[in-house]
Amino acid sequence: xxxxxxxxxxxxxxxxxxxxxxxxxxxxxxxxxxxxxxxxxxxxxxxxxxxxxxxxxxxxxxxxxxxxxxxxxxxxxxxxxxxxxxxxxxxxxxxxxxxxxxxxxxxxxxxxxxxxxxxxxxxxxxxxxxxxxxxxxxxxxxxxxxxxxxxxxxxxxxxxxxxxxxxxxxxxxxxxxxxxxxxxxxxxxxxxxxxxxxxxxxxxxxxxxxxxxxxxxxxxxxxxxxxxxxxxxxxxxxxxxxxxxxxxxxxxxxxxxxxxxxxxxxxxxxxxxxxxxxxxxxxxxxxxxxxxxxxxxxxxxxxxxxxxxxxxxxxxxxxxxxxxxxxxxxxxxxxxxxxxxxxxxxxxxxxxxxxxxxxxxxxxxxxxxxxxxxxxxxxxxxxxxxxxxxxxxxxxxxxxxxxxxxxxxxxxxxxxxxxxxxxxxxxxxxxxxxxxxxxxxxxxxxxxxxxxxxxxxxxxxxxxxxxxxxxxxxxxxxxxxxxxxxxxxxxxx
RNA sequence: GCUGCUAUAGUGUAGGGGCCAAUCAUGUCGGCCUUUCACGCCGACGACUGGGGUUCAAAUCCCCAUAGCAGCACCA
Numbered sequence: 001x002x003x004x005x006x007x008x009x010x011x012x013x014x015x016x017x018x019x020x021x022x023x024x025x026x027x028x029x030x031x032x033x034x035x036x037x038x039x040x041x042x043x044x045x046x047x048x049x050x051x052x053x054x055x056x057x058x059x060x061x062x063x064x065x066x067x068x069x070x071x072x073x074x075x076x077x078x079x080x081x082x083x084x085x086x087x088x089x090x091x092x093x094x095x096x097x098x099x100x101x102x103x104x105x106x107x108x109x110x111x112x113x114x115x116x117x118x119x120x121x122x123x124x125x126x127x128x129x130x131x132x133x134x135x136x137x138x139x140x141x142x143x144x145x146x147x148x149x150x151x152x153x154x155x156x157x158x159x160x161x162x163x164x165x166x167x168x169x170x171x172x173x174x175x176x177x178x179x180x181x182x183x184x185x186x187x188x189x190x191x192x193x194x195x196x197x198x199x200x201x202x203x204x205x206x207x208x209x210x211x212x213x214x215x216x217x218x219x220x221x222x223x224x225x226x227x228x229x230x231x232x233x234x235x236x237x238x239x240x241x242x243x244x245x246x247x248x249x250x251x252x253x254x255x256x257x258x259x260x261x262x263x264x265x266x267x268x269x270x271x272x273x274x275x276x277x278x279x280x281x282x283x284x285x286x287x288x289x290x291x292x293x294x295x296x297x298x299x300x301x302x303x304x305x306x307x308x309x310x311x312x313x314x315x316x317x318x319x320x321x322x323x324x325x326x327x328x329x330x331x332x333x334x335x336x337x338x339x340x341x342x343x344x345x346x347x348x349x350x351x352x353x354x355x356x357x358x359x360x361x362x363x364x365x366x367x368x369x370x371x372x373x374x375x376x377x378x379x380x381x382x383x384x385x386x387x388x389x390x391x392x393x394x395x396x397x398x399x400x401x402x403x404x405x406x407x408x409x410x411x412x413x414x415x416x417x418x419x420x421x422x423x424x425x426x427x428x429x430x431x432x433x434x435x436x437x438x439x440x441x442x443x444x445x446x447x448x449x450x451x452x453x454x455x456x457x458x459x460x461x462x463x464x465x466x467x468x469x470x471x472x473x474x475x476x477x478x479x480x481x482x483x484x485x486x487x488x489x490x491x492x493x
Numbered sequence: 494g495c496u497g498c499u500a501u502a503g504u505g506u507a508g509g510g511g512c513c514a515a516u517c518a519u520g521u522c523g524g525c526c527u528u529u530c531a532c533g534c535c536g537a538c539g540a541c542u543g544g545g546g547u548u549c550a551a552a553u554c555c556c557c558a559u560a561g562c563a564g565c566a567c568c569a
Binding site for chain 2: 038039040042072074075077078127131134135138139168169170171172173174181182183184185186187189190191192193194195208210211215230231232233234235236238239256258259263308311312313315316317318319320321322323324325327328329331332335336338340342362363365366367396397398399400421424425430431432433469470471472473474475493
């Protein structure tokens with residue numbers, strides 16, 4: 001697994017990446033950095049995760065160093081076995097410069113050990129108050145009775161926690177901070193809890209560290225030098241400072257970027273899960289979702305996401321992620337490679353009067369004639385899209401010839417009208433895609449707004465998994481190609 | 494309620510006292526190129542939240558207001 005993930009740091013993928021701005025330098029980073037991406041396995045990754053992943057990745061590549069993928073799986077309620085695999089697939093897709101993977105569920109004993117030390121340093125105490133009671137005391141800046149226990153008493157309680165003598169909700173470990181702190185969020189926050197059920201899929205614990213503790217211990221032990229994360233963690237950064245101070249450790253440098261919403265999609269895992277359960281979405285890769293799986297299926301390349309994220313940068317302003325900007329990045333990556341094909345939506349079959357058999361040669365890519373062409377054999381009958389011919393007297397069948405349109409009650413009679421390109425230009429007649437009657441494959445174009453049935457060239461079936469351009473329609477990813485036809489997911493114009 | 498962060502064109506971003514009647518990208522519109530409404534090229538449009546203050550000079554510094562966001566969980 002690691003081998004599959006470990007990229008060559010010295011030779012990052014050469015390649016066309018749309019030029020993107022340079023991010024501000026990091027403090028004290030010239031000698032290299034150690035950074036981390038720390039998702040929790042509660043579901044697949046989405047664009048919000050991609051921001052954290054790529055921002056950190058950017059600086060690791062820029063300064064060199066290590067990039068730790070840390071799986072934060074210390075909440076058994078939010079961890080499901082199958083999510084680990086989903087997560088690793090997504091990490092793979094992102095193409096991060098990850099150098100090592102750490103699972104917090106493998107490190108429970110380490111957290112227990114350091115908790116004991118923190119208690120010995122009088123930096124933490126075991127609290128058996130009810131959560132509600134503590135909360136009201138905290139808001140009044142008052143200490144709870146447990147706060148005055150001595151080290152021996154606290155260690156005794158801690159041992160009883162570990163040996164299973166407490167049940168869920170009865171006890172917690174708190175950091176001794178400053179009860180008079182003006183920010184109530186800072187006052188004696190919790191760092192351990194007990195969870196009786198469900199069992200953790202990867203370890204046998206019932207005493208679990210809370211994020212603010214495991215993160216500090218891990219960041220220190222793993223030698224993390226810089227942390228870039230969302231500003232929703234800004235209070236956590238301040239809380240964690242107390243723990244660093246007790247241990248006498250030097251905290252990493254922090255950068256907190258602003259909140260990012262995404263036009264038209266929900267990012268919350270629980271909301272997505274609910275939508276899937278209610279069949280509003282087909283699954284994690286439903287094109288209406290902002291998951292990486294969904295955008296990958298639509299033909300968005302990871303490089304486009306990376307570029308869009310780096311452009312957004314580390315600003316603390318709340319922003320709204322715009323699909324337009326992502327599409328522009330993706331188009332820049334995809335256009336030079338994507339082969340061109342004809343797709344006729346809502347096709348109607350028409351006879352063309354007055355034209356002899358001939359074969360059209362349409363380039364696979366207009367800017368790269370050397371890649372060859374597709375041959376479309378005209379034998380008298382063709383499919384076109386009514387929207388393309390309706391209302392026009394003259395139309396150019398691309399790479400073939402001109403036709404005059406006679407429209408009668410929704411049906412079209414086509415009549416050969418010469419080969420002159422100049423003529424259609426002068427007449428400002430449209431140049432449209434078409435397909436020969438004899439060689440077509442059914443094709444379903446799946447757009448977020450709905451599915452569009454149509455026909456496409458048989459050669460499209462050979463592009464499965466790739467992004468192609470349906471001329472005059474847009475860029476699509478060929479999702480599947482079988483006996484029942486082709487299924488294409490629409491990416492963008 | 495308490496605490497904190499942020500505020501530049503439709504979207505994203507640069508600029509951190511004078512070089513800013515504000516950068517770049519994207520978008521939209523127009524033109525050129527072109528057997529795609531793609532790509533490429535040219536041009537246009539479009540913004541410093543409001544009010545005070547400091548200063549010879551403020552998008553930039555300070556204060557207030559407003560707005561958005563976040564935290565105040567035995568989630569991350």
